[in-house]
Amino acid sequence: xxxxxxxxxxxxxxxxxxxxxxxxxxxxxxxxxxxxxxxxxxxxxxxxxxxxxxxxxxxxxxxxxxxxxxxxxxxxxxxxxxxxxxxxxxxxxxxxxxxxxxxxxxxxxxxxxxxxxxxxxxxxxxxxxxxxxxxxxxxxxxxxxxxxxxxxxxxxxxxxxxxxxxxxxxxxxxxxxxxxxxxxxxxxxxxxxxxxxxxxxxxxxxxxxxxxxxxxxxxxxxxxxxxxxxxxxxxxxxxxxxxxxxxxxxxxxxxxxxxxxxxxxxxxxxxxxxxxxxxxxxxxxxxxxxxxxxxxxxxxxxxxxxxxxxxxxxxxxxxxxxxxxxxxxxxxxxxxxxxxxxxxxxxxxxxxxxxxxxxxxxxxxxxxxxxxxxxxxxxxxxxxxxxxxxxxxxxxxxxxxxxxxxxxxxxxxxxxxxxxxxxxxxxxxxxxxxxxxxxxxxxxxxxxxxxxxxxxxxxxxxxxxxxxxxxxxxxxxxxxxxxxxxxxxxxxxxxxxxxxxxxxxxxxxxxxxxxxxxxxxxxxxxxxxxxxxxxxxxxxxxxxxxxxxxxxxxxxxxxxxxxxxxxxxxxxxxxxxxxxxxxxxxxxxxxxxxxxxxxxxxxxxxxxxxxxxxxxxxxxxxxxxxxxxxxxxxxxxxxxxxxxxxxxxxxxxxxxxxxxxx
Numbered sequence: 001x002x003x004x005x006x007x008x009x010x011x012x013x014x015x016x017x018x019x020x021x022x023x024x025x026x027x028x029x030x031x032x033x034x035x036x037x038x039x040x041x042x043x044x045x046x047x048x049x050x051x052x053x054x055x056x057x058x059x060x061x062x063x064x065x066x067x068x069x070x071x072x073x074x075x076x077x078x079x080x081x082x083x084x085x086x087x088x089x090x091x092x093x094x095x096x097x098x099x100x101x102x103x104x105x106x107x108x109x110x111x112x113x114x115x116x117x118x119x120x121x122x123x124x125x126x127x128x129x130x131x132x133x134x135x136x137x138x139x140x141x142x143x144x145x146x147x148x149x150x151x152x153x154x155x156x157x158x159x160x161x162x163x164x165x166x167x168x169x170x171x172x173x174x175x176x177x178x179x180x181x182x183x184x185x186x187x188x189x190x191x192x193x194x195x196x197x198x199x200x201x202x203x204x205x206x207x208x209x210x211x212x213x214x215x216x217x218x219x220x221x222x223x224x225x226x227x228x229x230x231x232x233x234x235x236x237x238x239x240x241x242x243x244x245x246x247x248x249x250x251x252x253x254x255x256x257x258x259x260x261x262x263x264x265x266x267x268x269x270x271x272x273x274x275x276x277x278x279x280x281x282x283x284x285x286x287x288x289x290x291x292x293x294x295x296x297x298x299x300x301x302x303x304x305x306x307x308x309x310x311x312x313x314x315x316x317x318x319x320x321x322x323x324x325x326x327x328x329x330x331x332x333x334x335x336x337x338x339x340x341x342x343x344x345x346x347x348x349x350x351x352x353x354x355x356x357x358x359x360x361x362x363x364x365x366x367x368x369x370x371x372x373x374x375x376x377x378x379x380x381x382x383x384x385x386x387x388x389x390x391x392x393x394x395x396x397x398x399x400x401x402x403x404x405x406x407x408x409x410x411x412x413x414x415x416x417x418x419x420x421x422x423x424x425x426x427x428x429x430x431x432x433x434x435x436x437x438x439x440x441x442x443x444x445x446x447x448x449x450x451x452x453x454x455x456x457x458x459x460x461x462x463x464x465x466x467x468x469x470x471x472x473x474x475x476x477x478x479x480x481x482x483x484x485x486x487x488x489x490x491x492x493x494x495x496x497x498x499x500x501x502x503x504x505x506x507x508x509x510x511x512x513x514x515x516x517x518x519x520x521x522x523x524x525x526x527x528x529x530x531x532x533x534x535x536x537x538x539x540x541x542x543x544x545x546x547x548x549x550x551x552x553x554x555x556x557x558x559x560x561x562x563x564x565x566x567x568x569x570x571x572x573x574x575x576x577x578x579x580x581x582x583x584x585x586x587x588x589x590x591x592x593x594x595x596x597x598x599x600x601x602x603x604x605x606x607x608x609x610x611x612x613x614x615x616x617x618x619x620x621x622x623x624x625x626x627x628x629x630x631x632x633x634x635x636x637x638x639x640x641x642x643x644x645x646x647x648x649x650x651x652x653x654x655x656x657x658x659x660x661x662x
Contacts (some may be wrong), residue, residue, distance in 0.1 A: 006132050009132045014227060016129070019094065021137075022093045022547070025085075025141065026090030026185070027140075029541065030178040033085065034175075035175070036079050036153055038167050039166040047302075047489055053442070053446075055380075056381060056439075056447075057383065058383035063385070067079055078305070081628050085319065086135075089545055090184055093308055093545070093552075095312070106295055120662055135183075138183065139264055141178065153167065153168045181518065204271055233248045233253065234437060235250070235602055238607060242428060243610060250322050251322060251602060257603075258310060258596070265307065273587060276594075277587055287580040290567070291587060301556055304397045304525070304552055305552055305589050306595070308545050308549045308592075309549060309553035309589050310593075310596050311545065314600060316627065316630055318600055320622075320623045320626055320627075321620075324623055325618075327621070328620075328621040329570075334459055334615055335463065340503070341515055342482040342484065342498055343476070344496070345510050346510055347506075353479070353510065356508075365488070366483060369398050369401035369482075371395060372479070374393040374394075375390065375463070375475050376467065378391040378440045380440045380442065381440065382398070382430055389426075390465070391440070391466070392467065393468070394463070394467065396421065397413065399458070401483050402483045404548075407456055408427075409433055416468060417468055417494040420467055423466070424457040432452055433455065442473040459615070477612060498513065498514050545634075550637050553645065557641075557642070557645035557649065571645060578647060582643065591634075
């Protein structure tokens, strides 16, 4: 059967070209993501000695942590998510093209069964075809990844997402991982398609019409229903899961729903298309009527054309919307909690505010309160482990004046030596409550065990660990928030007060900014960072999905010669065929985008419930421009390929196409 598999791939090269390109690019995406992730692990630690601390967890185990190493957690999280998106789209496209290829060749499979081939032999032939395509595709994908990795790592260094410059290391491990992933994905997709092929009956060889039969197999229906239930359960759990657990649920729940929508597509897409194109049928346009009947009758083909658009729009929309909503909600919550009218920062970033500046600021006329948490990196001992965490020396009463702070446990009073307070987020994560004893220590110092006197809820204004004034080892405050009295903090007076303080304190190397202006500038910087993260997350996968859309259309039109020849023979003109192709493409693309919009809406609805429970205000943000641009790109690529393929087929003689061996 191996020879038959190779000959089949050679003969139906146009049919397998889409799978080859999709698999090669998928391997390249996974390889580049793995190589970039490996580059973050290979970042050298700074030379020299760095402060360390040894803490004992609740089980008596000793842990020594050292500071000084760059924090690569942020860029590693982004790269892992990018790899997940790339892998998901790759699996989605490969599985879809594999099943679509078998559906387009059911007469061939029936002919094999007619001449005596058994089901196991047909399965081995299909798997052999997959191997024949997978081997060169993985090699090409690895070669592309090897060439693209240095440029990708250099591009990541230019974004500023990494705290230090990364260098691409040995590519042997990442490329081997990508090759294995690509080969496994191809073979698993072939296994699913081979089961469908082995069930093809001998009578399929006698069929002339390209009508679908048994588009919803038991396995396809059961898998789709299972994923539908999993996605629905994940979204139902999201609103009450808490802000930390809600994020993965809101991301992976829509992914499950997207897969379910694609698998169950042949069951509901014909009705959906007929409903959405009812207006087109009323126009009595021949191309429109032909397009509606084509997408309604060829259910498997329609589902395969909708699949790539559905996958990429749903995934990009979900990830981008969750990320944008998280950032917008946190910023809105910070702004709502901030009562101070001014923000004071050093003119030189990273320098910090001295105590002399803070003391002089508190003595200025019109200043009612100043809060300036002094950050400190600490290690915290828990029941089973020890971890790095953020702490700050805070004047709690002053912070409670400049920000809206509540105390679910204890009270927002000044901390005495030997006591600490924790944020509500820290309390929810680690189960620490008022009255507990907590062991922590600054790097280079000794462990300290303190009593937790309060749990404070103040959003990002409250550090995870709140230390008492006078605690040694804290850095200079990065900024201060100033609350003015009624005379100087009224509407119209804030700007004048900021200008006056700027003139008085400029010699001290600080700048004073009204809170509204400061939040506006901070929002712009955060939006730029979010756009960079979004580009890394879904940029390569979006390009890959556009190519997959084109490949699926090429596969489809490679088997439509007889169909178009029949329409030419009954009098359908070439211009009418071209308009039919455009209407088909518009219908399937918009159907995929519409289903994706429904999935995104469900995910955001669930995530909004979780954000509302965690924050006082929720700002749902959807990157409409990005999604609209992606849909337009999918539509442009699909129309270009469909028109080109239709023009090529229509330009051939009708009788020649009818006699052409497919």
